[in-house]
Amino acid sequence: xxxxxxxxxxxxxxxxxxxxxLQALDGVELAVAPGEFRAIIGPNGAGKSTFFxxxxxxxxxxxxxxxxxxxxxxxxxxxxxxxxxxxxxxxITSMFPDLSVRENLQVALLAHARRNWSIWPYARxxxxxxxxxxxHLVGLPGDAGLPAGTLAHxxxxxxxxxxxxxxxxxxxxxxxxxxxxxxxxxxxxISLVHRLATQLGVSxxxxxxxxxxxxxxxxxxxxxxxxxxxxxxxxAQVRANPLVQQVYLGESITSEGVCR
Amino acid sequence: xxxxxxxxxxxxxxxxxxxxxxxxxxxxxxxxxxxxxIAAGLSLIFGVLRIINFAHxxxxxxxxxxxxxxxxxxxxxxxxxxxxxxxxTAGLAVIGVAIESGLLRxxxxxxxxxxxxxxxxxxxxxxxxxxxxxxxxxHSVATPPLLVGSTQALGLTFPTYRxxxIAAGIAVALxxxxxxxxxxxxxxxxxxxxDRAMLGALGVNTRVLFTTVFALGAALxxxxxxxxxxxxxxxxxxxxxxxxxxxxxxxxxxMGSVMGAFVASLLVGLVNAxxxxxxxxxxxxxxxxxxxxxxxxxxxxxFGSPE
Amino acid sequence: MSRKVPxxxxxxxxxxxxxxxxxxxxxxxxxxxxxxxxxxxxxNVLLGYGGMLSFGHAAFFGIGAYAAALLVKKAGMAPGxxxxxxxxxxxxxxxxxxxxxxxxxxxxxxxxxxxxxxxFQMLLYTIALKAxxxxxxxxxxxxxxxxxxxxxxxxYYYFALAITVPALYVxxxxxxxxxxxxxxxxxxxxxxxxxIGVNVRSHQLAAFVISGAFAGLAGALFAxxxxxxxxxxxNWTASATPIVMAVLGGVSxxxxxxxxxxxxxVLEVMISGRTEYWPLAMGVIILALVLLMPAGLTGLARxxxx
Numbered sequence: 011x012x013x014x015x016x017x018x019x020x021x022x023x024x025x026x027x028x029x030x031x032l033q034a035l036d037g038v039e040l041a042v043a044p045g046e047f048r049a050i051i052g053p054n055g056a057g058k059s060t061f062f063x064x065x066x067x068x069x070x071x072x073x074x075x076x077x078x079x080x081x082x083x084x085x086x087x088x089x090x091x092x093x094x095x096x097x098x099x100x101x102i103t104s105m106f107p108d109l110s111v112r113e114n115l116q117v118a119l120l121a122h123a124r125r126n127w128s129i130w131p132y133a134r135x136x137x138x139x140x141x142x143x144x145x146h147l148v149g150l151p152g153d154a155g156l157p158a159g160t161l162a163h164x165x166x167x168x169x170x171x172x173x174x175x176x177x178x179x180x181x182x183x184x185x186x187x188x189x190x191x192x193x194x195x196x197x198x199x200i201s202l203v204h205r206l207a208t209q210l211g212v213s214x215x216x217x218x219x220x221x222x223x224x225x226x227x228x229x230x231x232x233x234x235x236x237x238x239x240x241x242x243x244x245x246a247q248v249r250a251n252p253l254v255q256q257v258y259l260g261e262s263i264t265s266e267g268v269c270r
Numbered sequence: 271x272x273x274x275x276x277x278x279x280x281x282x283x284x285x286x287x288x289x290x291x292x293x294x295x296x297x298x299x300x301x302x303x304x305x306x307x308i309a310a311g312l313s314l315i316f317g318v319l320r321i322i323n324f325a326h327x328x329x330x331x332x333x334x335x336x337x338x339x340x341x342x343x344x345x346x347x348x349x350x351x352x353x354x355x356x357x358x359t360a361g362l363a364v365i366g367v368a369i370e371s372g373l374l375r376x377x378x379x380x381x382x383x384x385x386x387x388x389x390x391x392x393x394x395x396x397x398x399x400x401x402x403x404x405x406x407x408x409h410s411v412a413t414p415p416l417l418v419g420s421t422q423a424l425g426l427t428f429p430t431y432r433x434x435x436i437a438a439g440i441a442v443a444l445x446x447x448x449x450x451x452x453x454x455x456x457x458x459x460x461x462x463x464x465d466r467a468m469l470g471a472l473g474v475n476t477r478v479l480f481t482t483v484f485a486l487g488a489a490l491x492x493x494x495x496x497x498x499x500x501x502x503x504x505x506x507x508x509x510x511x512x513x514x515x516x517x518x519x520x521x522x523x524x525m526g527s528v529m530g531a532f533v534a535s536l537l538v539g540l541v542n543a544x545x546x547x548x549x550x551x552x553x554x555x556x557x558x559x560x561x562x563x564x565x566x567x568x569x570x571x572x573f574g575s576p577e
Numbered sequence: 578m579s580r581k582v583p584x585x586x587x588x589x590x591x592x593x594x595x596x597x598x599x600x601x602x603x604x605x606x607x608x609x610x611x612x613x614x615x616x617x618x619x620x621n622v623l624l625g626y627g628g629m630l631s632f633g634h635a636a637f638f639g640i641g642a643y644a645a646a647l648l649v650k651k652a653g654m655a656p657g658x659x660x661x662x663x664x665x666x667x668x669x670x671x672x673x674x675x676x677x678x679x680x681x682x683x684x685x686x687x688x689x690x691x692x693x694x695x696x697f698q699m700l701l702y703t704i705a706l707k708a709x710x711x712x713x714x715x716x717x718x719x720x721x722x723x724x725x726x727x728x729x730x731x732x733y734y735y736f737a738l739a740i741t742v743p744a745l746y747v748x749x750x751x752x753x754x755x756x757x758x759x760x761x762x763x764x765x766x767x768x769x770x771x772x773i774g775v776n777v778r779s780h781q782l783a784a785f786v787i788s789g790a791f792a793g794l795a796g797a798l799f800a801x802x803x804x805x806x807x808x809x810x811x812n813w814t815a816s817a818t819p820i821v822m823a824v825l826g827g828v829s830x831x832x833x834x835x836x837x838x839x840x841x842x843v844l845e846v847m848i849s850g851r852t853e854y855w856p857l858a859m860g861v862i863i864l865a866l867v868l869l870m871p872a873g874l875t876g877l878a879r880x881x882x883x
Contacts, residue, residue, distance in 0.1 A: 066772075092774035104772075106765035109758075117762045121773045125755040126780065133755045177774060322688065376868055382630050382687075383820055383828070384867045390817040391867070394860035402854070510814060514699060521692060551707050558700040565696060566681050569689040 017080050019044045019181050019213045020065070025074035026237075027060055034060040035071070036237035042181075047204055048215045049224045052234035053257065058217040059101070061234065062185050066098050067091045078181065097179030097212075101186040103166045105173055107159025111150065114158050114169055115141035118176035144172040147206060163190055164199070171203060175210065182207065184216035188223055196223050203227075225249075233257070281548045292426045294543040300432040300501075302539025303439025307494030308512060309519040309531040310446060311487025317463030317526025318483045321374065321385050325392035327513030328400075329488045332365065333358040333495025334504045335400055338409045341499075351414035355496045362492025363485045370484035375477075393509065401506045408505035431500060438497055442490070443532050450528060459483060463526035464575060515542070518561045524574025533572060592738060596731035604730040605802065610842045611734075611741040612799035613822060617834035618748055619791035620819035625828035626752050627784045628764025629683075633694030634792060635815035636678070636701050637671040641793025642800035642810060643705065644670035646718040649801070651711075656724040663797055664740055671793020672786050674701070679785035683778055686767070695813060702811035717807035721800060737798050744791060749831055751787065760784055792819070821859070825866055827873030836874055 018041040027035040034057045042048050050058055063069040065076055067088035076084045078096060092098070106114050119137035120126060145154060148168040158169055167187065174182055187203060188196035200216075204227040207214045218224050224231060224245070231248040233240040241251045248254055284290045312326045323329075336358040344350035369392065377384050417431045450456035458474050462483075469476055502508070519538050523530025538557060545553025570576045596604050616638055623629045645663040652659060682693040705712045712718065726732045751757055759780055762770050771777050800806045809815065818841075819834075826837025844862065849855045870877060 087776070089771045089774050089776050092772055098772055100769075104766060104769045106762050106769060108765040109761060113758065113761075117758050117770075118773045120755040120758060121775045126759050126775050128755040129751050129757075130754055132750075132753050133758045134753065136755065173773065316688075320688075322691070373864070373868070380867070380871065382691075383624060383824055384871065386630065386632065386691075387817070387820055387824060387863050387867050390814075390820075391860040391863035393814065394817075394856035394863070398854045398857035398860070402857075510812070514813070517692070517695065521696075525688070554703045554707070555700060558696050558703065561696040562681065562693060562700065565685065565689055565693045569685055569692075 018042055018077075019046075019079055020215065021075075021077040022065065023075045023077070025061070025064060025076065026072045027064055027069060028072055029060075033237055035064065035074075037074070038234070038237065038239055040232060040239065040242075042213060042215055044180075044213050045211070045229075046213050046215075047207060047227055047229045048213075049228035049231045050215060050217045050234060051219070051221075051224060051231060052240070055236075056234040057237040058234055059185065060237075062098070062183055062217065066096065066183060092177055092179075095178070095180040096183065097174040097177050097181070098183045099167075099170045099174050099185060099187060101189050103163070103170055103190075105158050105166060105170050107157065109158060110155050111145065111152075111158050111161065111169060112138065112141050112154035115144055115172055115176055118173045122177045140176075144176055145169075147175070148172045149202065164195055167191070167199065168202075171206075175206065175212075179212060182212050182214045184214060186217055186219070188218065188220060193220075193222070196220055197226055200227050284547045289426060290547070292424075292428070294547060295540065296428050296432050296436075298540035298543030299536060300435040300439075300539075301543065302536040303435050304494050304498050305515055305519055305539055306439055306532055306535035307442060307490050307497070308516040309523065309535055310442075310528050311490040312516050313520045313523065313526055313528060313531045314459065314463070314483055315487040316520065318459060318466075319370075319374070319378075319480050320466070322389065323487070324386070324389040324513060325369075325396060325509075326487070326491055326516060327511070328393055328396035328509035329362055329365070329491035330495040330498075330512050331400060331504075331509040332396065333362050333492030334411075334499045334502065334508065335404050335409070335495070336361050336492065337411055337496040337499040338404065338504055341411045346412060346415065348414045348416045351417075354411075354499070355493060358492040358496035359489045362495075363489040365492075366485035366488025367481055369488070370481045374484065375480070378480075397506060397509055400509075406506060408503050410504060411499035413500040435497060435501075442493070443528075446528050455479075455482065515557065518557050520571075521561050521569075522564050522571050524571030526575070527571070527573035530571055530573030596734050601730045604734050606842060606846050608730070608734050608737045608802045609799060610839045611737045612795045612802070613818075613838040613842050614835035615741050615744055615798070616792050616795035617819055617822035617826065617838040618745060618831065619788045619795065621823045621828055621831075621834040622748060622752060622760070622791075623784055623788040624820075624823055625834070626757060626760045626764060627781065627788075628767070629781060629785070630691055630820075631682075631694040631785075631816075632691040632813070633678070633696075633698030633816055634789075634819050635813075636694070636698035636811060637675055637789035637792040638796035638799075638819075639705070639806070639811040639815070640674050640701065641667035641671045641796035642806040643712060643718070644793065645797035645800050646721055646806045647711070649721055650718055660724050660727065660801075663801065664794055667793045667797030668790045671796070672790035675786045675789025675793075676782070679782045679789070683781040683785060695816075698811060698816060699813060702808060702813070705808040705811050712808065715808060717805055717809075719805040721804045721806070723801055733802055737802065740794070740798060744794060745832075745835070748787075748791060752831060756780070756783075817863075821863055821866075825862075825873055827875030829872070830875050833873055833875040840874065 020040070020042040022038055022040040025035050025038040038061060050061065052058055060069065064071050067086050071084055075082055078094065083091060083094070106117065109117065116133065116137050119140055120133065123137070142154065148171050150165055150168050150172065158166065161169060184203065188199050191199060200223045203214065228245055230243065231245055232242045233248060233254050235257050240257060241248055241254050308326060308330050312323055315321060315323050337354045340354040340357050341350065344353055373388060377388055413431050417434050419430055420427045421430045421433055450460055458469065458479055461472070462469050462479065469479070515538060519531055519534040522537065523534030541556065542553060545556055564571060595607055599607070620634050623631055644667045648663050648666045649656070649659045678694065678697040682690050682697070685693060706714060722728055723733055727736055752760065759770065759775055763777065763781060767777055822837040822841045823834040824837070825841060826835065827833030845855060848858045
């Protein structure tokens with residue numbers, strides 16, 4: 011699964027995490043090559059969110075290693091991982107509702123420029139050009155002075171993407187990036203992410219429930235089941251895998267999505 | 271080195287004297303029971319309404335003052351004492367309903383600083399109202415005749431009223447336990463302290479629940495005030511004092527847990543009682559240090575649940 | 578922008594000319610307003626900008642006051658020197674205490690954060706009450722008198738102005754800076770701030786210390802003017818004051834709390850002059866504020882304009 015260039019951008023070995031009686035992650039092995047657009051799929055409870063939270067430092071794994079760009083990062087504080095080039099978006103849209111759209115990006119850009127301890131200069135005009143560039147990139151042309159909380163759901167998702175991109179990540183983790191959207195909107199949304207990722211050279215790992223979305227853009231798919239990797243491969247390989255079909259309750263998986 | 275140990279040991283010299291130990295233990299436990307009545311209500315109000323009722327000490331104080339008035343109007347006697355208890359409890363229940371439905375209800379969705387300010391406002395208003403109605407001086411209430419004097423137990427002599435307080439406290443604790451575990455209302459209350467969102471799903475009338483919880487909390491504080499009346503100096507400023515120990519108890523016991531309030535009240539009562547003997551100046555500092563440590567290390571206290 | 582300049586100039590002129598227009602009594606009140614305005618604005622850095630509601634902010638006001646009092650009365654240095662140093666000493670003492678309290682408090686959020694600040698304040702209150710040798714116990718420290726000309730109200734007024742205005746300016750630059758933007762983001766969504774690469778705890782702690790330091794400066798200014806400091810300044814009920822002032826003025830603007838402080842102080846003076854039931858009046862005012870005027874005075878002014 012690795013490109014000829016060599017080291018994977020993200021490598022996970024024997025990752026395990028237990029919550030009380032539940033073994034959420036049970037020895038996950040994963041390698042993502044630079045430039046991939048990897049989908050992580052699996053039934054509810056398969057461990058997708060736990061997996062993300064562990065990689066991004068919000069949870070400490072019980073065992074196993076997380077290697078980002080060749081460096082072991084298990085146990086690193088989440089904010090430091092962001093600084094090292096790992097970005098993230100959230101399933102439940104997370105941005106700064108009280109700040110204006112522009113300020114949402116400014117704050118991310120200020121942090122990225124390591125200006126968060128700067129206490130004297132006026133911040134109001136800082137990074138406005140780049141902020142507008144990013145807004146344009148994600149397709150948010152409207153009034154950037156409006157409070158971000160007033161945006162429509164889909165636009166909030168775009169804003170969240172822009173905030174993540176402001177940090178110039180080399181790896182972007184997207185937790186259910188199309189959650190809460192109508193079917194057509196989902197394809198558009200993930201295509202935008204894919205286009206931008208390719209354009210900016212960002213490797214992506216995203217979790218998703220909608221198979222149409224997955225098959226539209228994923229370069230490779232990892233299937234998680236009960237905290238373990240069940241199958242991995244190209245979309246065609248995964249689609250044809252009998253174990254995967256079994257796990258999705260004997261439903262055949264086509265490019266139109268799961269049909270009963 | 272020897273003298274250091276000796277000096278330290280001096281702080282605990284009283285341990286050799288069983289009469290002193292017993293007397294302090296009794297004082298500690300009975301004070302703990304009074305604390306429990308305040309803290310239980312405070313804890314429930316926080317657990318269900320998610321409001322830190324800074325005015326809870328004022329409610330306790332009102333209960334004591336109602337007892338003062340009733341003792342003035344009624345003839346001395348045990349029946350009057352019972353009437354005082356009932357009067358204070360019922361009176362505070364009514365006041366509680368008024369406060370919750372008239373004031374608190376309007377700010378449940380407001381930012382936290384508004385909720386804080388509202389309870390502070392009640393502290394200020396009730397504190398002065400008490401002065402207006404009962405004057406600036408200290409009042410007292412006579413111990414009911416049946417409970418005057420001392421009782422012999424375990425070869426030692428104890429003030430009867432203090433024993434009564436302990437019995438009353440245990441009775442209230444058992445009653446609360448029964449209500450919270452054996453009635454439908456109680457089960458909703460406990461569910462609310464654990465997961466407020468669940469209530470909506472269960473179809474519970476949260477409005478009524480909130481009002482009744484606050485009323486119960488106020489009633490308990492009122493009962494505590496009336497029970498405390500014979501042993502406490504009742505004056506303005508009482509409300510500022512009692513709330514402090516109540517907060518310590520609620521933090522240590524766990525916000526939202528009545529069982530925690532009971533255990534922590536006993537703990538704090540005993541620590542205060544013996545602390546005064548061992549380290550007279552510092553015992554107060556000790557309680558706040560404990561409060562801070564619990565908040566730092568295990569903020570949900572002994573019996574609370576981490577959110 | 579162009580409308581603000583004449584207003585600012587007019588305000589500056591009024592502030593400068595004030596001592597000539599009012600009696601000594603009212604100059605003392607004006608000094609109190611300056612100190613409390615600084616107190617309220619610094620508290621709002623924490624609340625309105627940082628989104629952190631502290632139940633124990635009076636601790637820093639009190640520490641600053643006690644630090645100044647101890648320096649002037651007990652440090653055994655020349656009155657002139659002590660007076661020159663007291664603002665700095667107050668800020669340093671308050672900042673140090675805020676660093677300790679803040680270190681533990683910001684590790685928790687919401688209610689637990691608030692209760693921690695409450696617990697620490699009560700700890701300090703108890704020390705102020707019991708350490709009679711140092712703090713004078715219940716009697717507090719009295720007889721604080723600025724040296725020489727500074728004891729005259731008008732002169733102290735200009736001294737207070739010379740401290741308060743630059744202090745407010747520094748705080749203004751702070752909240753307008755990149756750090757200030759991070760603070761506002763912390764208020765809006767603290768968890769998200771982590772994922773833009775910022776250490777939430779350290780920034781919250783910094784805000785806490787700065788806010789505490791300037792509250793300490795305010796306390797010291799006021800103590801030197803009123804001539805005394807008492808342990809009651811550290812009792813938990815005193816922590817209502819900065820919250821009331823900030824909300825009264827409006828927490829969503831920088832100077833809103835300063836306006837709230839001015840109104841609060843003047844109301845207190847006028848009502849306390851007529852009745853001993855100022856707490857009752859204050860309680861009623863708070864109720865009216867919270868139930869009827871949630872956006873504060875500046876919110877009211879804004880609503881009027883639209």
